[in-house]
Structure formats: structure tokens, C-alpha cells
Amino acid sequence: MILGITGGVGAGKSSVLAILEKEYNAKLILADEVGRELMQPGEANYVNIVNAFGKEILNEDQTIDTKKLAATAFSNPLETLRLNAITHPNVRVRIEWMIKEIRDKEPDALIVIEAALLSEGHLIPLCDDVWYIYTDEQTRIKRIMESRGYSEERCRQTIARQKSDAQFRAESRVVIDNSHSIEETKAQIERQMKKYR
Template sequence: MSQGPAPSRNPPFTVGLTGGIGSGKSTVARLFETRGAGVIDADQVARQVVAPGTPGLKALVEAFGKCILDPQGRLDRAALRDLVFRNSQARHRLEGILHPMIWEAIDHQKSTTKAPYCLLVVPLLVESGMQHRVDRVLVVDCPEALQRQRAGARDGVSPQQIQAILEAQAPRGQRLEAADDILDNSGPPGELEPRVEALHRRYLEWAATTGDR
């Protein structure tokens, strides 16, 4: 785990926030946002680029057919997920269509932010090999048993579904190896806020001295 800031690639200074299911990414993102960080959620951006009437949805229909639409003409995410999970070529084709659109939208949001730095929430940042698009990789970490417990309580999903999600994500050790900063979220909620505060102050310092800022 490196100690200093990485060179800025695209202003503003950007921290990639990632972590496994149930690790607490959303909670951490909210804590950073209340401190003035510009939070961009890649999952929300992904939904925006395939909203009804968008070029993204049109491209998906052209690639996979109208079977991926619901009766209202919106993307049926479950149908698309079932389609690509059964077929690795279809999954790669999907990624080839969507990823450039998603990153273009993210870069646009970054370019218009007035925040001192951006926190980019990307659950599969390590899995997709996109660490080079951020200045720092921040991993929210907790033991796998706690991940399972939190995910089951929060989402009401079955243990089998949680296992499938865990298998689709990078192993905990791989995420930690890729991290520049690690935020331990294995304790009670009260322990998290001072850790976020310390990182926030560090990121403010680096943002002020890195890149065009």
C-alpha cells in the first residue's frame, strides 16, 4: 500500500472507492459527501446511460434484441443479466458497448464538479482493471463473514445469491493488494467517521497540490 499521492490523471483529484458486497461503500460515500467531496456513483451513471430514449439503450437493443426490454420499453436488467451471465461473449459485448459510455459520462461529471476532489464509487473497480482512471484506490474492508451478514440483513437476499455475488467479485486479498488506502469497517458505526475524517483531510491536502488545482 503506497503512502503518498499518485500523479493526477484527469483533474480534479479522484479517489476510486470500492469494496465487496456488504462492506459499507454507500455509508462511507455519504460520510465523504457530507464533508464536501464530489461523489459520483458508477452504478447510477450506468442506469442513466441506458434510460429510455438514450443511445445506450438503443445500442443494447440492437445488440441483444427486444427481449431485454420490459413491457414499458425500459431495460429489463434481470433479463439482460441472465443473458450475459450465461454467455461470456455476450458479457464482453455488453461491456464493450456500455463501458465507454459510462466513463464518458463520469468524465463529464468530473469536469463540471466544484468540489475539491471527487470520490468515484465503483464496486468492480479492481475487477474491471480500471484503477488507472483514478488517483487513489480506497478499499472499504471487512471480513467476509461480516459481508455476508450485512448483505443478508440489508438486501434480504439468500445465502446462495450472496455467494454468487462474492464469486463474481475479486477476492478480498486482491482488493487489498490493489488499495492505496484501506478503510476498516469491521467495527461499530462510531469508529468509521473519524477514519473518514482523517482520509478526507489527507485528500484535501493532495487535491490542493496535485494536478491543475
């Protein structure tokens, strides 16, 4: 079965993934990691990104400077759409390949795809179920400030740029509330996993 995991920055997606891997032997696919891999020179998205955003985004060694790309691509919504239109189709194709590879070795594997942009990347149709990892905003901000040293202002800005709580809920079937202890989150995961047995 394929499970999609989505949610905003610092909501606890990675923490839930770690539990699924350790306790349920899940095979993990991280969409952002796939996206970054496909931006490397010689990979499927490299040339199109450089053509769209210019040689100014390159490092001296010709790799893409992700900070420069982010500054241009996230400067306005149209540029973001442009980047997503270039990257998402190949990300999806690569993820479909990864699923096939996992299933060739282990037909009954639990496969988990993690993406904040699960719906934008057209990854929801690949999933048998979708979980939204929810943490109340105040707790998220506190955790991100502590773990990543971001200012409160930067946390709020990032959250504001992402989809709203209502949007995430609308595209998911299950809500995991990670606002409390990790043990409480584990118990919710266990309840869900029991339903699939």
C-alpha cells in the first residue's frame, strides 16, 4: 500500500516518517529529495531550470545555487508556478519508478511518500490514503525556532506562504494531531495502521 504524508513546515512529517520506518518497516520516498536530485547537472530538470531562470542561478562548478533559485523562483507566484511546472512532472515519473523498484523486491511493502506539495505534484492519485500531519501554529513556531534557530518572523512568513490548514485538510483523508507528545502521535498512528490490517 502507498501512504501519502503531507503538512506544513515543522508540523512533524519527518517525525511521523521516522516512526513509520522504525515501527512499520515503511519504505520512504521524500519528494523534496527527489526534486533536488533531479536538479543536479545531467539530471532531467537541470537544463530546463537553467533555461527558465538564467545562468545567474549557477555556482562556479555549474551546479544550481539553491538559495539563488529560491530567491528568484519564490519572488512571485508566477515564477513559483513556472518552477513547479518544470519540476513536478519529472518528480512524479521518478517517484513512480522508485515505487516499481521497491515493489519488485517487496511486493507488499508499505510505501510512504512525503510531500508538502502532494496535490500540486499530482501525487495524490498514487496514494491509497493521505494523512495530514497537523500541529497547532503556536507549537509549530516554538518547535521550529528551537530546532532550526529561525526567528518567529521567518516562521510566520514561511507558514503564510504555504497552504492553509483548511487546504491541507481538504486534500487529506486522515488528520494526525502532532500538537502533543510523540507518544500520543504514535498511538494515533497505531490506530490508523490497524485499520489497514
